[in-house]
Amino acid sequence: MARIGLAATANILSIGGNIILMTLKLVVGTIFGSISLIADGFDSVLDLVGASIAGVGERRSRKPADQDHPFGHHKFQMISSLVIASTMFLSSYFIAENAIIKLVEGTPYDLEIFVLVAAAISFVGKILLYFGVMTIGKKLNSAVYIANAKNYRTDAISSIFVGFAYLGVKLNVWWLDPAFALVIVCLILYTGYEITKSSLPELLDKGPPQEIIDKLREKVLSFEHVEEAHIIRLRSVLGSYTGDFHILVNPKLSIIEAHEISEKVKAELEQDNDFKDLIIHIEPALPEELLESK
Template sequence: MLEKNNRYQEGKKVSYISLIANILLAILKISMGFFAGSTALIADGFHSVSDMASTLIVLISIKLSETPADKNHPYGHEKAEALGTNLLAVILIITAVFLSREAFLTLISGEISQPGFVALIVAFISIVAKELLYRYTIIIGKKINSRALIADAHHHRSDALSSIAALIGIAGARMGFTVLDPLAGLVVAVLIFKVGYDILKTTSYELMDGRPSKEKIDIIYKTTKTIEGVIDVSDIKIRSYGPRYIVDLKIVVSGRITVRQGHNIAADVKQKIISENDDVKDVLVHVNPNSVH
């Protein structure tokens, strides 16, 4: 795993690029949406506005997560990323609700105009730009193991998908099926809502100390069993803490050894787990004696 400062610098670089791109895309889509009379493009533009907010949240949460442990936060501040990601999800859901309302009102009003050709061009530009941003962001997010950055990458992908929906709606409206433009705006809103819900579900699971994959538990179990003096391993608990994990487990050692020897075995377990797993932040080992006959 990257050092804290390098990790933040990588995240900051991606966030700045995303922010600049989203500002330009939001201005382009909203202004051209009004100019060309496209509800779908305007909805897509406000999706980019929500992207701007999410990128700022990601940038701030990554910075906060790198703050060292203190008296009030002895485990550190890594969960700031999960909190920031949760806020991002809420923004997406709220955006989706407002956009769906506007699209629905346009549909029932019956006052639907045919969008201009420029709306098609802008929608296509948005698809290409957002897909490139997704690929770049997801690569860096995985590299620095940032859940917030990975969530932001999927936000970019949802924007690309919503731009595809907008493109189809605009094209259909220009062919005479004008109802397709506000319908596309409604589809965009649904896509945004789904992404927000999925992100909220994932980060809430982390904040509630949900168990990671079984594969991770198996790795910790096998590593612990290789330590000399460990007879058995049980009750392995792992919880996410930002980009890293905190492990809590119980080992069984011989009841005939001294307390110091048991302590040394526990220290060996902790050292090996951390040295072989870059994503493990801390390990708490409980030592239990086996039955002595």
């Protein structure tokens, strides 16, 4: 229930906050003709879409395994993160197109103080959203909420550039407004790239770093009658590692005794948040087996 409550809080913060900021920036940007503020507003539209996707992805990923999905639904989080990144890439194209048109037209224009006020409100709002959603994302170990929070951090920086664009226009450097819109595009693209880079490894079942494997072997070999551990195949699942491996045990043990050892090894490893749902195969520690495992 605590998890559901935290997830609901993150969804309310994200959706409610983005509706307010999106409306503010699009209305003010359109009325007073600021392409950088409109760009920031369209980014908030995508944030709203991303927040909705994040809520769905979080709920789906936590569903227990069933007959059709024996390994669970955790990859919904990674897929949701990639959808968020895709919306960021798509928005970048439209924002860049409008900014380039403004630059090519070369028509000077002025901006009102309301543009700066809207940018300041957006900055404060996005910073609050970043810290709120990131805190919840880390507590839930949720890749999709963390991805959304990183996007909000980028949005806060974007609002700073809108403020610089306003000052530039007031100093008769009107082209800073569309130019900073292109800077915002670069920030959006970079954040989308970072989200994609962090989501793909788990989606593609990338193995853990060597220190995780070493940690597993060290714990396994601390058990009496366990001579070696090998054929270790692990993959990341929501911040932990699952998979299977083989342990070589004293060949004089009975099947029941060897099984009891494997159960103790499994229980010990899964007390650590690094591992869960491990499958352990038992092999006799014959001389040739030990030689091959080295």
